[in-house]
Amino acid sequence: MICALGSAVCFGTASVLQAAATRAIAPGTGSGVDPGLLLRALRQWRYLVGLALDGCGFLLQIVALRSIPIYAVGAALAASLAVTAVVAARLLHVRLSRVEWSAVGVVVAGLAMLGLASGAEGDRAGSTALKYAMLGTAVAVLLAGAVGGRLPDKPRALLLGLGAGCGFGVVEVAVRLIDDIAPKALFTNPAAYALLLGGGAAFLLLTSALQRGSVTTATAGLVLGETIGPALVGVAWLGDRTREGLEWLAIVGFAVAVAGALALARFGEAPVTEDLEHATTP
Template identity: 65%
Template sequence: MVAALVAAVCFGVASVLQAKGARAAEPGSGSGVDTRLLARALAQRVYIAGLGLDAVGFAMELVALRALPIYAVGAALAASLAVTAVAASRLLHVTLQRVEWGAVGTVCGGLALLGLASGGEGHGHGTSALRWATLLAAGGVLLVGLAAGRLPGRARAAVLGLGAGLGFGVVEVSVRIIDSVTSPALYALLLGGGSAFLLLTSALSKGSVTTATAGMVIGETIGPALVGVLALDDRTRPGWAPVAVVGFVLAVVGALVLARFGEGGADGPPGPDGPDGATAGSPVTSGR
């Protein structure tokens, strides 16, 4: 659980650094799957710093996935949204409201309950059909990106974030079921992770960091948790299932509440008073 929380901190700060790098790069085509935008963002040092944190976070996530059920790791990673909100308030100069601090506490409380209730990882290794399904799901992430690129404003950021979360969710499941170098799950991991980065970079380049991260949290939490319980025998400690459910729900609800948090550069080009005419340094909450 400590490894999972370290991963959440790394991912949360990385999202803000990558948003700064993507916005500093020359604008891309606007597509949800924009390889040129990613290439330009990679020329920004702050974006590279974010990728470095992602690498550390991914290593910690692997440690956690080898010892905990997927649902526990996924809910712990939901804390990355709380970290993103706090980091955005420092790096993008926005003030957190009382409700956002309450949401941060809710996420942390849910994670504490999950930590108490979670058992060891399940001993299921998945079927051949599940391995092929992860590869199909990884390909579907690109389709989500192509469709989401046509959406306006916050809807675009949220759906691209959701698609990125689905890609990272494929990675979580694939790590558990890879059984050889020719396994479809290995290719699913590579395709899902690469596609997720493409979508997330596009989401962060124009949309709200927290809106995109909230979509990502939902995508990488719920689906993989269900796969872990239904197909990989993930379980709680005996008699602690209700506590685990409450903890999981609290973590996800806290993450969703934080999705209302808005930061500078949320949507559209900055004006004299910030994006969408909002005063610089204040939350952008309209339409949330």
């Protein structure tokens, strides 16, 4: 759980830097999913530092996923929005309302309940069908991005955010489906390709969603996509369970943590102050 929370800290801080970088980039033309946008973002040092934090967060996420149930890790990752809100308040001088500070407290309370209730990771080996299902889901995420890019602003933001969340959800499940990291085993494991494709598609969709449309709507879709689906897969197919007699606490804690994260959805795009823009202009 400590690794899951450390991952949330890395992802939450990275969001502040990446959102500031993507908003400083001139938008492309045509579809809302612009691969060139990601290439332009890579020229921004803030985006690169954010990617480095994302890398650290991903390593911590892997450790967490190999130790505790997916539902606990997913809720912790959704809590990265609480981290983003606090970082934005401290570094960017963004004012949080009492309701938003309360939402941060709600997220912390939900995670505390999950920490008390969650057991060890499930001991079921994922079937071959589940591995191919994850690969198919990753492909579907890319297709959803292509369709979503042609929709009006509001539904486009929701679909891009939900698609990004599903892509990150594929990564969460795929990590549990990779038991052997020997090169030969990786090359023949559909889950390895699902992890790469799902993660890459999620980054592309999320980068586009950060710059275009309603970021609050996109982030709400992101939270739902990366928590609910993977949690259900972990319980139904991978054997994730709670400590005996604490199922109710895990359900309440999960719901509370996700609800608090949704209340902080506007921090999917950390506002950039004028002072920060002057201080960080390359």
